[in-house]
Amino acid sequence: xxxEVTSIAVGAPRLRxxxxxxxxxxxxxxxVRLAGPALFFILLVAVVAALAPxxxxxxxxxxxxxxxxxxxxxxxxxxxxxxxxxxxxxxxFGARVALAVSLGAVSFGVALGLSIGIxxxxxxxxxxEVLMRVMDAIVAFPGLILALAxxxxxxxxxxxxxxxxxxxxxxxxxxxxxxxxxxxxxxxYILAARAVGLGHARIxxxxxxPNVLAPVIVQSTLGMGYAVLAEAGLSFLGVGVQPPTPTxxxxxxxxxxxxxxxxxxxxxxxxxxxxxxxxxxxLGDALRDVLDPRLRGSI
Amino acid sequence: xxxxxxxRLLQAVPLLLLVTFATYSLILILxxxxxxxxxxxxxxxxxxxxxxxxxAKLGLDKPLPVQYALWLKRALQGDLGVSTQxxxxxxxxxxxxxxxxxxxGLTALFFSLLISVPAGVLxxxxxxxxxxxxxxxxxxxxxxxxxxxIGMLLILLLSVRLHLLPPxxxxxxxxxxxxxxxxxxxxxLVLGWQAAAVITRQTRSAVLEVLREDYVRTAYAKGLRQLxxxxxxxxxxxxxxxxxxxxxLIGPLLAGSVIVEQMFAIPGVGRLLVSAVLAxxxxxxxxxxxxxxxxxxxxxxxxDLAYAVLDPRIRYR
Numbered sequence: 001x002x003x004e005v006t007s008i009a010v011g012a013p014r015l016r017x018x019x020x021x022x023x024x025x026x027x028x029x030x031x032v033r034l035a036g037p038a039l040f041f042i043l044l045v046a047v048v049a050a051l052a053p054x055x056x057x058x059x060x061x062x063x064x065x066x067x068x069x070x071x072x073x074x075x076x077x078x079x080x081x082x083x084x085x086x087x088x089x090x091x092x093f094g095a096r097v098a099l100a101v102s103l104g105a106v107s108f109g110v111a112l113g114l115s116i117g118i119x120x121x122x123x124x125x126x127x128x129e130v131l132m133r134v135m136d137a138i139v140a141f142p143g144l145i146l147a148l149a150x151x152x153x154x155x156x157x158x159x160x161x162x163x164x165x166x167x168x169x170x171x172x173x174x175x176x177x178x179x180x181x182x183x184x185x186x187x188x189y190i191l192a193a194r195a196v197g198l199g200h201a202r203i204x205x206x207x208x209x210p211n212v213l214a215p216v217i218v219q220s221t222l223g224m225g226y227a228v229l230a231e232a233g234l235s236f237l238g239v240g241v242q243p244p245t246p247t248x249x250x251x252x253x254x255x256x257x258x259x260x261x262x263x264x265x266x267x268x269x270x271x272x273x274x275x276x277x278x279x280x281x282x283l284g285d286a287l288r289d290v291l292d293p294r295l296r297g298s299i
Numbered sequence: 300x301x302x303x304x305x306x307r308l309l310q311a312v313p314l315l316l317l318v319t320f321a322t323y324s325l326i327l328i329l330x331x332x333x334x335x336x337x338x339x340x341x342x343x344x345x346x347x348x349x350x351x352x353x354x355a356k357l358g359l360d361k362p363l364p365v366q367y368a369l370w371l372k373r374a375l376q377g378d379l380g381v382s383t384q385x386x387x388x389x390x391x392x393x394x395x396x397x398x399x400x401x402x403x404g405l406t407a408l409f410f411s412l413l414i415s416v417p418a419g420v421l422x423x424x425x426x427x428x429x430x431x432x433x434x435x436x437x438x439x440x441x442x443x444x445x446x447x448x449i450g451m452l453l454i455l456l457l458s459v460r461l462h463l464l465p466p467x468x469x470x471x472x473x474x475x476x477x478x479x480x481x482x483x484x485x486x487x488l489v490l491g492w493q494a495a496a497v498i499t500r501q502t503r504s505a506v507l508e509v510l511r512e513d514y515v516r517t518a519y520a521k522g523l524r525q526l527x528x529x530x531x532x533x534x535x536x537x538x539x540x541x542x543x544x545x546x547x548l549i550g551p552l553l554a555g556s557v558i559v560e561q562m563f564a565i566p567g568v569g570r571l572l573v574s575a576v577l578a579x580x581x582x583x584x585x586x587x588x589x590x591x592x593x594x595x596x597x598x599x600x601x602x603d604l605a606y607a608v609l610d611p612r613i614r615y616r
Contacts, residue, residue, distance in 0.1 A: 137317035140592045140599075142554035145572065152576040152584045153328045229445055236447050237561060237573050249445075256451055256562070263455055270448030278443035 018210065028290045035286035038279035045276055049095035058086035060093040060246045069262045078268045081251070082258060090246035091268060097158070097235075097247045098276065102227035104162035106220050109169025114216060116170065117177025118204050122185055132178065135171035143168040143226070144233055151239045161240050165230045169223045176219050180212040187211075214291040221287055225280030232273045248273050303607055311600050318592045319374070322585055323367050329581065334359060374589065380582030384575065389586035392571060397590070400567035402472060403486055403559065404552045408545070411491035411498060416541065418495075419502025423510065424529060434499055441496030446555055450489040450562045457485065469565045486563045490555045494548050501544045505537040512536070539610050546602025550595045 030036050048055070064084035072079045078087035116135070120128040138146070143165075150164035184190065185208065193203050234240030235249025236256075243250060248269040255265035334353045354360050358369035373379075379389035422431035458466040464484055472479045509515060510533060518528045557569035564570075568587055575583035 133313060133317060136314055137321050140314070140318045140550075140595045141321070141588065142550035142591065142595065144554040144557055145588060145591050148557065148572055148576050149322075149325055149584055149588045150328075152579060152581065153325050225443065229443075232445050233447070233558060236445075237558065237576075239573070239576050249447075252445075252447060252451065256447070259451060259455055260459055263459070266448070266451045266455070270445065270451065274440075274444050274448065277445075278440065281439070281443055 025290050029286055032286035032289055034282050038282040038286070041275055041279040042283065045095050045272075046099060048092055049099050052092040052096055056086075056089035056092040058089040060085060060089040061244050069258070071262075072264055079262070079264050081265060082254060082262075087251070087265065087268060090251060091248070091272060094246045094248045094251060094269065095272075097241055097245065098228050098231060098273070100158070101161055101165065101231040101241075102224045102280075105166035105227040105230075106169060106223045108162060108166030109173050109223060110216060110220055112166075113170045113173025114177055114209070114212075117174040118181050118208050118212065120174065121178040121181025122200070122204050122208055124182075128178070131174070135174050138167065138171045141168075143230060147230055147234060148237070148239060151234065156239055156242050158241050158245075161231060161234060164234070165227050168230070169227070172223070173216060173219055176215045177212050180215055181208055184208050184211045218284055218288040218291060221280055221284035225277040225284065228273060228277050228280065300607070304604060307600060307603055307607075311596060315593065315596055318596060319371055319589065320367055322589045322592060323370050325585060325588070326581065327363075379586040379589070382575070382580050382583045384578045384580040384583065389582050392583065393568065393586055393590055396566060396568045396571050399469065399471075399565060400553070400556050400560070400569060403483060403490065403565060403567060404556055406483055407487040407491035408494060408548065408552060410487055411495035412545070415495040415498040416502050416538070419499040419541075420506050420529070420534065420537075422499070423503045423506035424525075426507065431503075434503070438496040438499045441492050444492070446489050446493060447558050447562055449492055450485065450559065453485050453488060467562070467564045469563070482563075486559045486565060489562070490552060490559045493555060494552060497548060497551075498541060498544055502537070502541050505540045506533060509533050509537040539606065542605055542609060543602055546598050546605070549598035550591075553591050553594065 030039070062085065064080075067076075067080050067084035068082050070076055070080040070084075076086050076088065078091065080086055081090070116131050120131040141149070146168050147161075147164040150167065151160060154160035154164065190203060190207055193207050198206075231240060231247070232249030232252070235247040236253045238250075238253060240249060241247050251269040252266060252273075255262070255269070258265055334350055351360075358366045361369070377390050379393070381387070382389055382392060385392070418434050422428075422434040425431055454466050457463045464481055465478075466485075468482050470479045470482055515528060515532055518532045519525075523531075553569070556567060557572055559565065560567045560569035561573050568590065571583060572587040574580075575587065
C-alpha cells in the first residue's frame with residue numbers, strides 16, 4: 001500500500017523534466033518580439049559591469065582639474081565631468097552598482113516574498129490573514145518613500161540601499177506566490193505527499209516551491225527594472241550609494257546642476273537607465289507570455 | 300450597500316493600525332539611541348539626565364506596545380513631534396506643504412487623464428493603427444524612463460534651448476495663476492507622464508475587453524452608429540476599471556512628487572522628506588511617511604467605495 005502511494009508522490013515534476021521545460025521556454029522566449037534585443041542588452045550591461053576594471057579606459061575616480069567638463073572627443077567618448085573624470089569609465093563602473101543593487105534587492109524580495117507567500121498559502125487561516133495584512137501595510141507605502149524612510153533609519157550604504165529597495169518587492173512576490181500556492185496545495189501530488197506522511201516543511205520546500213516559481217521569475221524580472229529605477233532615484237536624490245562611487249543616478253545628480261554648461265553629461269547615464277529598465281520590462285512581459293499565458297495583463 | 304461600506308470601513312481599521320505601527324517602528328531600526336535621533340538628529344548633545352527625561356516624556360522607557368499607543372495618541376491629536384532640523388512642529392510644516400504637493404499632483408493627474416483616456420479609447424478602437432502603435436510606444440517608454448531624466452530633457456529643450464518656460468520655482472495658483480501655470484507645466488509633465496502611461500494602458504485593455512462583449516455586438520447589430528455604441532455602451536463599462544487605476548495612482552504620484560519637487564524647487568511634502576532624510580531629521584521623516592501612507596490607504600478605500608457605487612455587481616460579491 002505504502003509503495004503505491006510513494007509512486008504517486010513521485011508524480012510531482014522532476015528536475016530533468018523541469019530543466020527541459022525551461023530550455024523550451026527559452027526558445028519560445030526568444031521568438032517573442034524584442035525579447036532577444038532586451039536579453040542581449042541586459043547581458044551586455046552584465047558583461048560590461050563584470051569587466052569594468054579591465055575595459056574602462058581611465059580610473060573612474062581620478063580627478064584631473066585641467067580636463068574638467070570636456071565635451072565628447074576621441075580621448076573621452078562621453079566627455080568628462082566637472083572634476084575631469086572620464087564619463088565612459090564612470091558609466092562602466094556605474095553599471096556594477098545598478099546591477100548589484102537590482103540583483104540584491106530582487107533576491108531579498110524573492111527570498112522573503114517566496115517564504116511568506118508559500119507559508120501563507122499553504123497554512124492558510126489566521127497565519128495567512130496576518131501575513132497578508134502585513135503585506136497590505138507595506139504596499140501602502142509607495143516604493144520610493146519607503147526606501148527613503150528606510151535609508152533615513154539605516155544610513156547610506158550599498159547594503160542598506162539593497163534592503164531599502166528590496167523590502168518594497170516583498171509584498172508583490174508574496175501575493176503572487178500565495179495565490180499560486182493556494183491552487184498548488186489542492187493538487188493530487190500534494191495530497192499524495194501528505195498521505196505518505198511527509199512533514200509540512202518538506203512538502204512546502206520540495207513540492208510547493210518548484211511549482212510556484214514561474215510567476216516569481218516574471219515578477220523578479222519586472223522587479224529588476226523597478227530596482228534599477230529606484231536605485232537611480234535614490235542616488236539622484238543624494239541618499240543612495242555615496243560618492244565618489246560612480247552610480248548612474250549620482251552622475252545625473254551632478255549633471256543636473258550643469259545642464260547649461262555640459263548638457264552631454266545628462267544624456268548618457270539617463271539613456272543607460274532607460275534602456276536597462278526597458279529591457280527588463282520587455283523581458284518580464286515576454287517571460288509572462290511564455291511561462292504563463294493566463295497571467296497576461298493581470299500583474 | 301450600507302453593509303458593504305461598513306464592512307470596507309472596518310477592514311481599513313486594522314490596516315491603518317498596521318501602517319501606523321510600521322511607521323512608528325522605523326525608530327526601532329535606528330542605529331544608536333532613538334532619543335538622540337528624535338531630539339538632535341543623531342548628535343549627542345544631551346546629558347544622561349536630559350536623555351532619561353526625554354525618554355520618559357516620549358514613553359520610550361515603557362514596553363513597545365505602550366510606546367506605540369502613546370505615540371499614536373499624540374499623532375491623533377496632531378502632535379508629530381518637533382523637527383530636529385528647523386525646530387518647528389512637524390504638523391505645522393506638513394499643513395503648510397501639503398497644499399503645494401496637492402496642487403502639483405492633482406494638476407498632473409487632471410492633465411494626464413485628459414490625454415490618456417481618449418488616447419487609450421482611440422488606440423483600442425483603432426487597434427493596430429499608427430495611432431495605436433505610437434500610444435503603445437509612449438506608454439511602454441513612459442514606464443521605463445526615470446522621471447528625473449524626463450525632467451532634465453524637458454528643461455534642456457524648453458528652457459535652455461527654446462526659452463519657452465522658466466526652469467524652476469513655485470508660485471501658488473491663488474497668487475499668480477498665469478505664472479503658476481507656466482512654472483507647473485514641466486513638473487506636471489514629468490509627474491503626469493508615468494500616470495498617463497498607466498492610465499492609457501489600462502483604458503486600452505479595458506475598452507478592448509468590452510468591445511468583445513455580446514451587448515456591443517448587439518448594439519452594432521441594431522444598427523447603432525459607432526460613436527453611439529462607443530459612447531453609450533463601451534465607455535460606461537470600460538471606464539470602471541480606470542477609476543480603480545486612478546485611485547491606485549495616488550501612491551506613485553506621491554512618490555513621484557518627491558523627485559519632481561526636488562528637481563523643480565517646489566516647497567512641497569516630497570522636498571521636505573528629502574531634506575529630512577539628508578539631515579537625519581527623524582520626526583519629520585516619520586511625519587511625512589505617516590501622512591503619505593494614510594493618504595494611500597484612504598485613497599484605496601475611497602476607490603473601492605466609488606467602484607461599489609458605480610458598479611452594483613461589486614456589492615453583492
